[in-house]
Amino acid sequence: MKKVKLVLVMALILALAACSTDEPGSKKETGSKDSDGSYKIGFSISTxxxxxxxxxxxGxxxxxxxxxxxxxxxxxxxxxxKQASDVEDLIQQGVDLILINPTDSEAVVAAVESANSAGIPVITVDRSAEGGEVVSHIASDNAAGGEIAGEFLVEIVGEGAKVAELEGIAGSSAARDRGEGFNNVAKEQLxxxxxxxxxxxxxxxxTVMENILxxxxxxxxxxxxxxxxxxxALEAIEAAGKDIAVVGFDATDDAVQSVQDGKLKGTIAQKPELIGxxxxxxxxxxxxxxxxxASIPVELELIKE
Known part of the structure; x- marks a missing residue:
């Protein structure tokens, strides 16, 4: 009789242990907190x-x-x-939510979908994803910024002037949208x-600017x-001894200083700290x-002399 009771007790212990152990690859409920009461958030930044x-x-x-x-x-x-691998690592670490600033808006889709499958919500930052489920997208209106840059360049060089466009990483939403906005203006006036x-x-x-010149x-x-x-591009232009107006995008510290020094003509301020x-x-x-x-915009500003 005692042996029967002992077997029953051991079976109960094993059953409780099995219930309390997560299955391989399972994810804790969204919104759960760490043992210290904080949310675990992963942030994959393009560079x-x-x-x-x-x-x-x-930020x-x-x-x-x-x-x-x-x-x-x-x-x-x-x-x-590497970004795809980084996101997989964050999933394995059991983060509660993943922020992604995509290197490539199309290539990142698989990573977003992996997070979706693991029950981990995703928010895209500055650049969007072409697919997958995303809770929200936080960014400036890159197309509007491109238009502001185009209008400003027309103001400086005049209508019909010959200009060059230096494009960002092919496949990134920022490059696509900024180019689209700029060309909305340029196709009629430059x-x-x-x-x-x-x-x-x-x-x-x-290097590219040297070749263009x-x-x-x-x-x-x-x-x-x-x-x-x-x-x-400005370095190449100065080395060539030419006077060519250059307009950038982002308003980094170096760019703003260059504007103040009278070198770079202008830059579109995107306020990255606020986006973060x-x-x-x-x-x-x-x-x-x-x-x-679903979309949280961050205002833009033209920085010029």
């Missing part, structure tokens, strides 16, 4: 080799500290494959003689999809079960 995204991350960290959230930031290094990508990179902006020595203006490319703060704020609101708008 931390760009001052704009460093500031974006800093997110500041807001996370203020709200008592546990924020993990990972750097995709402008590599869509002569865009060349468009070439420099992948949002200053060194590439310098050799083939098109008579251009009067340049619109670059971000400040890093704009500053690189709003992203974390929206994440915490969502995890608390509060309503979050």
């Amino acid at each position: 931390l080799n760009n001052p704009f995204f460093v500031t974006l991350g800093d 997110a960290k500041e807001k996370a500290k203020e709200l008592g959230a546990d924020l993990t930031v990972v750097d995709a290094q402008d590599d869509a494959s 002569d865009v003689v060349v468009k070439q990508t420099a992948n949002f990179n200053r060194a590439e902006g310098l 050799q083939a098109n020595p008579d251009i009067k203006g340049v619109f670059a999809h971000n400040d890093e490319m704009a500053l690189g 703060k709003k992203a974390v704020e929206a994440a915490v609101q969502s995890l608390k079960g509060e309503k979050v708008e």
Whole structure:
């Protein structure tokens, strides 16, 4: 009889242990907190080799500290494959929500869908995703910013002037939208003689601009999809001893200083710190079960002499 009771007790213990253990790959309920009472948020940033995204991350960290959230930031290094791997790592770490600043808006879809499958909500930041379920998208209106840049360049160089466009990473929503906005203005008022990508990179902006100047020595203006490319282009222009108006996008510290120094003609201020703060704020609101708008805009501003 005692042996029967002992068997029954052991069976009960094993049953309770099985019920309390998560199945492999299972995810804790959305909105659950860490043992210390904080939400775990992962943030995959496209690159931390760009001052704009460093500031974006800093804003997110500041807001996370203020709200008592546990924020993990990972750097995709402008590599869509690494970003996918980083997101998988965040999923395995059991974060409650993932913020994603896509390197490539199309390539990131698989990563978003992986998070969806794991029951982890996703919020996109600055650049959008072409698919997958997203709680919210926090960004400036890049198309509107491109139009502002186009109108400003027309004001400087005059209608019909020959200009060049330095494009961002192909496949990123920022490059697509900024280019679309700029060309909405340029197609009627400017002569865009060349468009070439420099992948949002200053060194590439310098090299690409050198090549453009050799083939098109008579251009009067340049619109670059971000400040890093704009500053690189400016170096090439100065080295060539030419006077060509350059307009950038992002209003990084280096770009704003260049405007103040009378070199860069202007830049579109996107306020990355504020974008980062709003992203974390929206994440915490969502995890608390509060309503979050599907699109949260951050205002733009033209910085000029």
